[in-house]
Amino acid sequence: MPSISTLAEQTVTNADAVALDRANVFHSWSAQGSLKPLVLAGGSGTTVWDHDGNSYLDFSSQLVNTNIGHQHPRVIAAIAKQATTMATVAPAHASHVRGRAAELILKHAPSNMAKVFFTNGGADANENAIRMARLHTGRDKVISRYRSYHGNTGAAIVATGDWRRIPNEYARGHVHAFGPYLYRSEFWAQTPEQEAERALHHLRRVIEAEGPESVAAILLETIPGTAGILVPPPGYLAGVRALCDQYGIVLILDEVMAGFARTGEWFSLDAFDVRPDLITFAKGVNSGYVPVGGVIISEEIASTFDERVFPGGLTYSGHPLAAASIVASIEAFEDEDIVGHAARIGRDHLAPGLARLAAEHPVIGEVRGAGVFWALELVEDQDTRKPVPAALIGQLKTELVTRGLLPFTADNRIHVVPPAVVTPDEVARALETYDDALTAVGC
Numbered sequence: 001m002p003s004i005s006t007l008a009e010q011t012v013t014n015a016d017a018v019a020l021d022r023a024n025v026f027h028s029w030s031a032q033g034s035l036k037p038l039v040l041a042g043g044s045g046t047t048v049w050d051h052d053g054n055s056y057l058d059f060s061s062q063l064v065n066t067n068i069g070h071q072h073p074r075v076i077a078a079i080a081k082q083a084t085t086m087a088t089v090a091p092a093h094a095s096h097v098r099g100r101a102a103e104l105i106l107k108h109a110p111s112n113m114a115k116v117f118f119t120n121g122g123a124d125a126n127e128n129a130i131r132m133a134r135l136h137t138g139r140d141k142v143i144s145r146y147r148s149y150h151g152n153t154g155a156a157i158v159a160t161g162d163w164r165r166i167p168n169e170y171a172r173g174h175v176h177a178f179g180p181y182l183y184r185s186e187f188w189a190q191t192p193e194q195e196a197e198r199a200l201h202h203l204r205r206v207i208e209a210e211g212p213e214s215v216a217a218i219l220l221e222t223i224p225g226t227a228g229i230l231v232p233p234p235g236y237l238a239g240v241r242a243l244c245d246q247y248g249i250v251l252i253l254d255e256v257m258a259g260f261a262r263t264g265e266w267f268s269l270d271a272f273d274v275r276p277d278l279i280t281f282a283k284g285v286n287s288g289y290v291p292v293g294g295v296i297i298s299e300e301i302a303s304t305f306d307e308r309v310f311p312g313g314l315t316y317s318g319h320p321l322a323a324a325s326i327v328a329s330i331e332a333f334e335d336e337d338i339v340g341h342a343a344r345i346g347r348d349h350l351a352p353g354l355a356r357l358a359a360e361h362p363v364i365g366e367v368r369g370a371g372v373f374w375a376l377e378l379v380e381d382q383d384t385r386k387p388v389p390a391a392l393i394g395q396l397k398t399e400l401v402t403r404g405l406l407p408f409t410a411d412n413r414i415h416v417v418p419p420a421v422v423t424p425d426e427v428a429r430a431l432e433t434y435d436d437a438l439t440a441v442g443c
Contacts, residue, residue, distance in 0.1 A: 012041070013052060014050050014051050017041070017051060018036075018037065018039060021037060022035065022037075028152075038050075038401065038406075043071055044069075044070055045069040045071075045421060046058055046419050046422050046423075047070070048406065056405060057404060057405045057406065057430055058418065058419065059405055059407060059416060059418045060408035060415075060417060061417050061418060063283070064225060064283065064373075064408065064417045065283035066288060067262055067338075067420045068261075068287040068333070069287070069419040069420075070419070072328075074328050075287070075325050075328040075329055075332065077328070078324045078325060078328035079289060082321055087321065088316075088319065088320065089319075090315075091314070091315070091316075097320050097323040097324050098318035100327050101118075101318070101322075101323040102116035102118075102318075104326065104327060105281070105285070105294070105330070108266040108330070109267065109296050110267075110269070112275055113297065113298055113299070114298060114299040115302045116297070117132075117294055117297060117317070118292065118293070118314075118317045118323075119282075120291050120292065120293060120316055120317075122150075122151050122254075122256035122257075122280060122281070122282035124153055124156070125256065125281065125282055126153075126156040126159065126219065126252075126256075126280050129217075129252045129278045130156075130159070130217060130252070131312055132301055133216045133278065134216045135304065136216075136250060136300075137248065140173040141173045141174070141175055141210055141215045141216060142155070142159055142173060142216060142219055143176070143206060143207065143215060143218045143219070144160070144174065144176060144177075144218070144219040145161050145176065145178065145220060145221075146161035146179075147178075147224055148160055148220070148221055148224055148227055151256075158171040159174055159219050161227070175210055175215075177202060177206045179220070179224070180196055180199040180233050180236050181228070182195045182233065183366045183385070184385065185198075186202075187199060192234060193233065193235070195236075196233040196234065196236040196239065200239040200243070203218075203240065207247060207249070212248075215247065216249070218243070218244055218249055218250075218251055219254060220252070220253060221256075221258065222237070222254065222255055223263060223268050225258060225373070226410055228377065228410070228413055229369050229374060229415060231368055232272065237274040238272065238273040241276075244277075251276045251277050251278075252276060252277065252278045253269055253276040253278075253279050254280050255280060256280055256283055257284075257373075258373065259279075259281050259283070260281070260283070260285050260333070261284060261339045261342045261371070261372075261420040262284055262371055262372060262373045263342075263370040263373050264339065264342045264345075264370055264371030265339065267279065268370075277301055278295055281293060281294055281295075286325040287419075290321045290325045291316075292319065292325070336421075338420050342371040342372045342420035343370075345372055345420075345422060346372060349427040349428070350369070350374055351367075353428070354369075354431070355367060357434060357435060358376070361438045362443075363378050363379065363438065363443035364438075365377045365379035365382060365385055372416075372417060372418050375414070376413060376416065377413050378413065379412070387411065387412035392441060392443075393411075393412060393413075396437055396443075399441060403433045403437060405430055405437075418430065
């Protein structure tokens with residue numbers, strides 16, 4: 001909790017913030033009438049607080065994006081400094097800070113990557129990656145997975161596989177397939193190897209049935225995030241790459257949620273034998289301090305537009321405040337070994353701690369993840385694997401917030417997704433809180 005507050009902050013209460021919000025703000029993905037939003041007024045590192053003196057350990061990272069933690073002083077200082085120098089610049093101009101941000105991103109990307117196209121966030125990053133793939137190949141269709149989320153713009157939401165796609169299907173040329181998910185296998189698989197082999201066979205058949213000459217891209221979250229932190233089995237992504245090579249299809253890997261330290265890697269694809277043609281990013285690249293995203297483009301696809309106009313752009317592409325926040329974030333990641341820290345936290349603390357939690361609570365059907373990117377899948381029965389009802393997840397969320405932990409929940413899961421700067425002591429405190437909350441609801 002900060003020791004010094006402005007007069008305005010001292011006189012604002014949670015009730016004031018809620019009243020102002022409910023009178024004026026229209027919230028995303030929500031029925032507006034029943035909303036009771038949690039108030040947040042400030043944050044530092046892994047902790048956030050409200051106006052009334054309550055603080056919470058943020059194990060949601062908001063929307064799984066504050067990888068560097070809240071209010072990292074180096075990033076805040078960089079934004080403030082840039083604001084005093086040049087607060088905005090049109091994307092047609094050259095900007096040193098934008099160039100430096102792209103240079104640092106490419107430094108940590110696969111060696112076949114050549115350029116960065118900046119967007120305002122992850123959804124329009126996927127939107128523009130799809131456009132690039134279609135223009136590069138001269139084809140139209142995009143294959144993505146049913147268990148996926150790619151954003152809430154025209155093509156991105158139709159590429160999404162979950163329920164949010166269904167009322168928004170206005171874009172053309174989208175096809176969906178099932179990806180690997182051994183715990184709930186669509187392919188009657190018993191081992192990771194079987195799951196990979198059969199999922200790849202399924203994907204091949206979808207390509208063949210749609211007509212390979214009509215497929216521009218396969219768009220995959222490297223590790224599906226909102227869909228359940230579904231770590232692909234060995235060989236799956238390499239197999240997808242081989243299918244793309246065989247049929248001349250562009251491989252787009254969506255690293256919006258999984259990139260920049262979230263899995264203990266610079267990009268989650270670094271843990272797999274795969275080189276995509278396009279990579280989309282946002283969230284962790286600057287922890288959401290300023291809205292930004294982008295597409296990392298291979299040499300081959302970038303060269304397509306050397307003499308041909310790319311018909312796309314955004315007013316705030318490579319915004320200097322966003323670029324400055326990217327530069328400061330990546331330099332802090334490097335200097336403070338934040339990526340390595342996330343890997344160690346996952347390996348030495350979260351993995352064994354969550355395994356112990358599962359051993360003590362039969363409601364936890366599976367634990368999966370890497371780095372600071374984990375999911376607990378909750379089931380009514382270990383044998384049938386029937387998901388717990390939404391009401392139980394709601395009760396758990398209430399118990400966790402009451403105990404001072406801000407959770408991320410989705411369907412029948414609790415996602416354990418703290419900032420990458422989380423300490424071992426904070427992990428221990430969170431594990432105890434999860435334990436207490438599960439016990440409190442009789443699980």
